[in-house]
Amino acid sequence: MQIADWIESEILNGHFENDGKVYSQYQLAEMYTINPATAAKGLNLLVDENILYKKRGLGMFVSGDAKEIIINKRKNQTLKRLVRELVLEANRLQISEIELIEMIKMANNQEAEQ
Amino acid sequence: MRVIECTDLTKTYLRKIVLDKLSFSIEENKITGLIGRNGVGKTTLLKIIAGFIKETSGQVKVFSERPYNNLNVSLNSIFVDDQMSFPPAIPLSEILTVAGNFYPNWDRELAKRLFDYFSFDPKSYHNRLSKGKTSTFNMIIGLASRCPLTIFDEPTTGMDAAVRKDFYRALLKDYIAYPRTIILSSHHLDEIEDLLEDVLLIKDGKKQFQMSISELKEWAIGLKGTTEEVLNLTDGKEILFKEYFGVNTIYAVVKNDFSEFLLNKARLVGVEISSVQPSDLCVYLTSETKGGIDDVFNKH
Amino acid sequence: MSLTSINLWETVKKQYFFKLKANIDAFSSLIGIQLLALLFSFGGVGSVGMGGGNFSINIKYYSADLVIGFTLLWAFVTAITITTKPYRNHDFTFVTNRLSSSLSNILFLLTASIVGSITAILAGNLLKILAHILLDGQIYSINTGIQELVMGVCVTIFYVFFVTSIGYFIGTLVQISKLFIILIPVLFFGTLFLDASMQKEPFLVNVFTFYTMESALSLFIIKVIVTVAVFFTAAISILNRMEVRR
Amino acid sequence: MTVMTAILPLVILILIFGVFIFMVRLAGKFATPKVTHWLLFLYISVLLLGTVFVPFIIDDPMSQKGMGKVVDTDREFSDLYSNLNKGELDQIDAKYLMKESSFSNYQNQTIRVESSNNDGSQILIERKAVNDDTIEAFIFGNGLIIDGYDFSRKLKPYHLELMDNTLTINLPHQQDINLLIAKADFPIRQFTGESIINPSFSTGDQVVYLRIPNNLELIAGDHVFLEFIEK
Structure with a gap:
């Protein structure tokens, strides 16, 4: 559901503030040349995860704690999956756990310098 | 309100069953993709819906009326395909005016702008257009007529990629502005996937399935890994498609009714899990052999 | 999306004007045909030779007979062509059902008959003038007054429309199966030769005289109208069951 | 064949x-x-x-050129002949008079009349009361009626030739008459009963009418039927 992911990242980098209005399904459909129903489904997904809430007749709005929900959702889903794949790849290359941690630390430092 | 309702629709041509007890219905103001292999009866179905040919048995209702020889159905629907024929004596610009007389919701402005955008010469004649140009012109007629039921039967034959993209975008924009029921019969499901809301898949004259595009995207799952790992994961399940890679790795497609737990376990064991594109899924579901064209080559 | 509805006659009207525009080249071939007929009838439509004691008389008759004959042929061919698949498919691109398509065809054929008849009769006049100017000899005109002209046009319209109904019916039969393309001529010439060889008055000749020898105008009109109605209704009911744009 | x-x-x-x-x-x-x-x-x-x-x-109707529509050809023929027989020339419509000629100061006592038309010609003779040595000759014809229209004007009259005492009536040499007739079209003819195949056609012979002086004696030559008028 690229629509849902896209809106989440837009919220994370602040394009949609809290309680701000989000694009309607038709605007999204227009932008992405996708069927409005598909866009609506994406929006409803976010409503189920109460990242967004619906005001009857007005459209979709970013809920207050949208950011936190997205962050820990991504944390225990996407981040965990990436870590698992990391570990798997390390086993295949017979890299010990210590070495792996070392590599993560190095990467972290490089990231911190930027 | 259901625009189209078919129950046990059957059509036979000289003892060859083309449609075999096909039942489905299409809701109002939805874009439905009619997908199926060549000669599976898509065009026949559409011509029955448009009221051009008679059903052998079963029942068809369009706008809750039998479409055959029905004036109101003809007024509120338009059938666009590459055999759409216009009188040779009428130049293109005049065909637009004629269409304007016939269709109540005809948008002259839109037709004119599309006509100029795709740089048609008003003086030229329909039977002298190239294949792509013909499809483009027919598409303009289909779009501008704004019929409550607009049927496109392989509308993009002969169109180049750019024109196809324009067509899909124009179709969607006009659909958003003036919602109507649209049936798009096509082979390029991958191209029109995003446009569709529902997909109706036909195989051997029967309905394989009818579901929304988003469900279809999560309907099946691809497993790639060592042969015995994948096989024991998928035992007891109907394998829709399998392909062998290298020594003993295999890629198999099955219906996705695994629990999240099982999927994690599989990943741990090194089985790659990937989603299946709807267009590929439809190909797998409608192919005669499980292995696709490779079966032809590795038969011996 | 709100549905609109339409009544039959509105559609027929729209289709009729569409047909006039679409089949314009039928009229250009009408002109070609009539000019050809004029050319052929330059030598006189009929000629009679007589002899008295010491004189011989050669009379050449000039009238629009040949032009009308060719116009009948043209009408027959036009009626057949508009029942063929491409022409019918033109209707089904837009809004139609089989009845409205047939009715607009009939209205078109009526217009063609009227235009064909008027031009044919007037062409007859043209012929007389040209004959007078170009050929030596004084041309004598017997009762070609306005009153005859009008009656001529009306009767010719009936004849042409009568022929179009036959053409339309035959065209429809051919649409049922191509076999009729062979069957109808065989039947037509067959009965002619068969009866002729049996010295019996051929059936078709009787049919022909049934109309052409009818000297009472009102009776003639009734006969033609009834026959036209029969042929067209038969054609319509057949076409109503025909599948289209296979 | x-x-x-x-x-x-x-x-x-x-x-x-x-x-x-x-x-x-x-x-x-x-x-x-x-x-x-x-x-x-x-x-x-x-x-x-x-x-x-x-x-x-097109000169239509033809009546302006003396070729009016003859309503009833038979009746007109019989009237013509009866007037001729009675010698009342003035009763006869001028259109029937094809030619009039006269031969003055004919001195001989007798005159021989003959004709070159071997089926014979009919000659009516009127003996004038007076002897004025002039012979008047009238040729009447109703020669050609086609479809009820009189085309006899087209026919050449007999040719009279007086040589010393013989009056010869010569047939005009072979004449070919070509007519262009504009007819009604067949849809009209169907109701007016006209026909293009066999037009109604009637032709009567030409009649020679002589007025001779009282005392002139007539000798009938070959191919001639003389008829004297009693007035």
């Missing part, structure tokens, strides 16, 4: 049909709508022009 004649019309018919289809196809192909509109407009205007001018060019 009969098969040939039966087949021939068929072949011609098919030929015409072929030419015809070719014409339709040809006309259809290059005639774009604009051309056709122009063609139609031009053609119709030419036709209308023709219709307007027809009456002026």
Whole structure:
């Protein structure tokens, strides 16, 4: 559901503030040349995860704690999956756990310098 | 309100069953993709819906009326395909005016702008257009007529990629502005996937399935890994498609009714899990052999 | 999306004007045909030779007979062509059902008959003038007054429309199966030769005289109208069951 | 041979049909709508022009040129003959008088009348009361009625020749008359009963009417039937 992911990242980098209005399904459909129903489904997904809430007749709005929900959702889903794949790849290359941690630390430092 | 309702629709041509007890219905103001292999009866179905040919048995209702020889159905629907024929004596610009007389919701402005955008010469004649140009012109007629039921039967034959993209975008924009029921019969499901809301898949004259595009995207799952790992994961399940890679790795497609737990376990064991594109899924579901064209080559 | 509805006659009207525009080249071939007929009838439509004691008389008759004959042929061919698949498919691109398509065809054929008849009769006049100017000899005109002209046009319209109904019916039969393309001529010439060889008055000749020898105008009109109605209704009911744009 | 004649019309018919289809196809192909509109407009205007001018060019009805519509040919013939027999020339319509001539100061006592028409000609003789040595000759004819219209004007009258005492009546040499007649079209003819195949055609002979001086003696030559009028 690229629509849902896209809106989440837009919220994370602040394009949609809290309680701000989000694009309607038709605007999204227009932008992405996708069927409005598909866009609506994406929006409803976010409503189920109460990242967004619906005001009857007005459209979709970013809920207050949208950011936190997205962050820990991504944390225990996407981040965990990436870590698992990391570990798997390390086993295949017979890299010990210590070495792996070392590599993560190095990467972290490089990231911190930027 | 259901625009189209078919129950046990059957059509036979000289003892060859083309449609075999096909039942489905299409809701109002939805874009439905009619997908199926060549000669599976898509065009026949559409011509029955448009009221051009008679059903052998079963029942068809369009706008809750039998479409055959029905004036109101003809007024509120338009059938666009590459055999759409216009009188040779009428130049293109005049065909637009004629269409304007016939269709109540005809948008002259839109037709004119599309006509100029795709740089048609008003003086030229329909039977002298190239294949792509013909499809483009027919598409303009289909779009501008704004019929409550607009049927496109392989509308993009002969169109180049750019024109196809324009067509899909124009179709969607006009659909958003003036919602109507649209049936798009096509082979390029991958191209029109995003446009569709529902997909109706036909195989051997029967309905394989009818579901929304988003469900279809999560309907099946691809497993790639060592042969015995994948096989024991998928035992007891109907394998829709399998392909062998290298020594003993295999890629198999099955219906996705695994629990999240099982999927994690599989990943741990090194089985790659990937989603299946709807267009590929439809190909797998409608192919005669499980292995696709490779079966032809590795038969011996 | 709100549905609109339409009544039959509105559609027929729209289709009729569409047909006039679409089949314009039928009229250009009408002109070609009539000019050809004029050319052929330059030598006189009929000629009679007589002899008295010491004189011989050669009379050449000039009238629009040949032009009308060719116009009948043209009408027959036009009626057949508009029942063929491409022409019918033109209707089904837009809004139609089989009845409205047939009715607009009939209205078109009526217009063609009227235009064909008027031009044919007037062409007859043209012929007389040209004959007078170009050929030596004084041309004598017997009762070609306005009153005859009008009656001529009306009767010719009936004849042409009568022929179009036959053409339309035959065209429809051919649409049922191509076999009729062979069957109808065989039947037509067959009965002619068969009866002729049996010295019996051929059936078709009787049919022909049934109309052409009818000297009472009102009776003639009734006969033609009834026959036209029969042929067209038969054609319509057949076409109503025909599948289209296979 | 009969098969040939039966087949021939068929072949011609098919030929015409072929030419015809070719014409339709040809006309259809290059005639774009604009051309056709122009063609139609031009053609119709030419036709209308023709219709307007027809009456002026074709002399119609023919009555203006002495060839009026003869209503009842038989009755008219009988009237003609009865008047002739009674010698009342002035009763006869001028259109029947084809030629009038006279031979003055004929001195001889006798005159021999003969004719070169070997089926014989009929001659009416009126003996005048006076001897004025002049012989008047009248030739009457109702020679040619076609479809009820009198074309006898077209016929050349007998040729009279007086040589010393013989009056010879010579038939005009062979005459070929070509007529162009504009007829009603067959749809009209169907109701007016006219026909183009066998037009009603009647021709009577020419009659020679002589007025001779009282004392002139007549000798009947060959091929001649003399009839004297009692007045």
